[in-house]
């Protein structure tokens with residue numbers, strides 16, 4: 001049985017532990033042993049994207065060390081896992097000690113849904129969800145890791161779930177990490193454009209694979225007074241989208 | 252051109268509140284994006300062509316001195332002249348010198364971003380020359396006295412109604428209201444200018460080292476009239492726009508129009524090789540190429556060399572959601588959108604351009620369509636890195652990053668802080684499960700609620716489950 005180290009992304013750990021448990025359940029159902037190293041904090045992306053490469057390197061070393069013994073490192077986020085896969089090796093370019101370790105980690109790191117389908121060969125899940133959903137392709141997962149067909153394949157096997165595609169599903173929702181607080185007006189226009197496309201589908205649920213984007217969209221929906229449900233895809237696939245959606249209160 | 256990039260935020264907010272701009276931008280961009288997607292889907296080898304184009308450009312950049320010398324000799328052999336301009340001022344002076352020598356009065360211009368970059372029009376007008384932009388978009392913004400807001404569609408920010416107003420004011424009525432009538436009117440006005448022109452200035456999409464030809468592609472044919480009817484033809488181009496052979500040009504022609512406007516090919520592709528030869532029925536008496544460096548050679552061999560592959564197609568801005576929201580003028584200089592956010596800091600300096608590399612979500616859509624595969628998000632991040640190293644990023648951000656790093660480097664402390672935050676935010680969120688206001692997070696809560704956490708962190712729950 002492959003030993004998987006579950007990467008507890010910052011937002012999942014703080015805001016939405018259910019996503020972590022959903023990920024663990026899906027991995028265990030796929031035949032993996034799941035462990036969660038306690039010596040983890042953040043992948044370092046906030047530092048990296050803010051130009052503080054030293055800080056990013058320091059945190060990357062921490063992640064590399066914490067996850068060195070696992071067959072795979074899997075996380076429920078395209079954004080964080082793209083950092084592990086693509087950015088860590090770049091951060092240690094020319095460093096003979098860390099570069100090979102970063103590359104070894106990168107090669108074993110996967111976004112949750114693409115790991116389930118592409119590595120474990122999972123093509124269906126045993127879950128049910130009553131509703132019409134639409135799926136937002138988060139940018140890092142989509143363009144960095146090629147996550148596109150995998151969530152749709154798995155969602156297609158959820159009993160009672162109907163997927164309806166929105167226009168411009170591949171266009172950024174305006175989150176962008178610190179971008180959304182540094183440039184709130186621009187981010188606001190982008191999320192409004194996105195939500196107009198979501199609304200046009202008539203779906204009652206919005207799904208995605210990155211909590212940053214989901215919190216951005218859910219936060220804006222709540223502010224607009226919308227009652228559209230927002231879940232991480234893993235929650236639906238694990239049959240754990242039973243309580244309140246993101247930003248909905250009492251579960 | 253003045254650099255107003257320091258006012259990016261302010262100009263962005265004004266642009267966001269402008270419904271006319273939103274309407275103008277929305278329509279044309281959507282057209283470009285959809286048409287490109289259709290054509291790319293219909294050309295199975297498109298991705299391979301992008302690889303080839305990237306490789307040819309890389310090869311040229313690795314051997315730029317060689318190809319520039321070859322181009323110089325080929326132009327000279329064809330009877331033309333090559334001038335080397337280290338910076339904008341030298342470029343202006345070279346062109347002013349030519350215009351003065353031939354006692355020019357009227358100067359027609361095809362679209363050239365380099366001439367915008369070196370602020371040529373203002374210099375020419377200051378000396379009393381009549382300068383007429385002949386590209387329809389450029390003509391419109393010349394009438395409006397505005398800089399371009401897009402590198403291939405300079406007047407993309409204008410609606411048809413605004414163009415009607417401008418034409419009515421400039422040409423006298425009757426007011427034209429359909430696109431066809433507006434175009435006809437511009438044609439008639441411009442036709443006359445071509446014949447009067449003493450000097451025609453164009454850009455150069457490609458400079459062919461093998462033959463000394465400069466090539467322009469247009470949809471209006473205005474470039475052809477500009478360069479063949481004037482007595483003197485001056486090409487302004489960046490030094491990086493060289494390609495080795497005509498064979499290579501055909502590769503770039505296949506990707507340029509598809510990427511730029513979503514056409515299989517532009518309507519006119521025109522080669523100029525030297526001045527009119529004995530026996531030629533038309534063509535200019537003099538042919539000059541002004542090769543502009545203006546900061547480009549400094550990019551060679553460094554972290555930003557990839558940017559020199561740019562073929563100025565505009566696909567990155569057509570697909571950029573930030574550009575789509577704020578338009579081109581907010582960027583504050585000649586080049587907007589993703590490519591401009593890389594080039595402007597490099598050309599005018601990091602200090603005046605803080606926002607440009609930062610006003611980006613790094614969503615990567617630009618890179619995914621760039622025909623020469625420029626890793627734009629990576630270059631923007633590298634600029635952020637340089638800002639950080641040089642202490643240009645705001646002190647608040649630097650302090651926050653410092654605190655974040657201190658805590659995140661200590662997983663025990665980090666988890667403790669998270670447990671506290673999860674509880675505090677959960678209770679602030681109350682039954683509704685969301686926060687409307689949050690001190691220090693005004694940027695978030697100005698437009699959105701903050702979804703409240705579930706109350707305990709994943710790691711503590713996981714640990715509890717296991718014991």
Ligand code: SF4
Nearest residue numbers: 561562564565567621
């Ligand atoms: S960066 Fe790429 S997409 Fe943008 S204008 Fe240049 S070639 Fe075109």
